[in-house]
Amino acid sequence: MKNMYTNTSSCVNVNNVLTDWFLTENGCRQGDVTSPTAFSLIINDLLKELNSSNIGVKIDANLIVSVLAFADDIVLLAENAEDLQKLITLVNRWSFKWRFIINPEKSQVVHYRNAPKARTKFEFKLQENGPSLTVVDSYKYLGVYLDEYLTFSKTSEVLSTAGGRALGSMINKFRTLSDMGHSTYSKLYESLVTPIIDYGSAIWGYKSYNNLDRVQNRATRYFTGVHKFAPMLGHVGDMGWVGNRNRWKINILRLWNRLTMLDNSRLTKKIFKWDMLEHHLSNKTNFCAQAKQVFCELGKKDIYQKIDPIDLNWVKQKTLNVEETQWANDVKKYSKLDLLAEIKPEFGTENYLKVDMDRYDKSLLSQYRYGILPLEIETGRYKGIDREHRVCTLCDNEVVEDQVHFAFHCSAYNHLRVTFNDTCNNRIEGWNNMPDIDKIASLFENQSRLFGKFIKKCFLHRKSLLFK
């Protein structure tokens, strides 16, 4: 080691031209396997000194955390500005002694506090007469942005941008493969997009974040082939994917399990217990508060109180059941989804999405299901016409042009309906005596390709009649 660091010099390679050699008097060799050890040896004294300062966040009678060190990154923690300045001075003196130079431009301060409280006016300095360190609104630690109020809105912004980009490239690459099935698409989404939008969710995942939900909605919209304003409950329910928040809740409990099983001597475990006590004593909205909420929602508050681990498979099943019940209740409240509520009793992947089908046909079927196919029943809504007056203009029946009328009764499509009916009669038992709603359900279940083609023919014919 001594030889390696005696009389070392370096030069820089710029476009294959080497600069003059210069002596390197401090620092570790980049990329060398011994460098982390060498760095640990030198930094260890500083950490010891910081820890013995008795300044920092008081965890319990015997433990004060004043510094987090990860690779060459050092985070100083204090409960007030004066204490933090003392730690900064200590670090600066140490660096002076060992001939390190701390870059004041790369050193910043974040004042963590509750929302209405004003940011500190304290001027933090490495040394007297030196420049003040900038007080910023967030700090990125291990990829998660910890903003000054701990809202995690910046984290969600950054993750939704990255997740959106990942989804975009996934869609672009596979746009050409029109026969990509539901399971392939789901698998790709799970491996390319969810790891990004779920990053760190064990820490921030209890709240809901619109920007992250938009990423998943875009993914389900793309596959079902519907536009931005399509009712979410429709494509979400038909895809049958677990919602963001439910995945995040599971991640919270996964971290909970790891923490509860850690040995009591571990620093992380001590901080976990302190976090729990802080919530208990002053009702802080910290990690344990989130975990407790999730346990309460699952009806398992006792496990929280006993600080036990929980069976994650049970949690997955339970959250899915809750999601299914919630979906079934919500879908009934939304008038556009009248038809869907009748033909789809349960949340879950629909057969018509598993079938290899023309994208346009699939898109029309989705629009038909979600009440957004531009029939009078839908377009009349934009024109402010009452529901009962959104009458079909293509036949003389004087009835509302809804999905049932369009597919089974409107005389404008009688010529197209003859062969369609014959095929259905051959393929579906009891077809002729079936109520219309059952016919639609049965077509989606087993004859979606046939139905898709029929809807397309009718829809194109409708267009040609209207624009004639």
Ligand SMILES: [Zn+2]
């Ligand atoms: Zn009609």
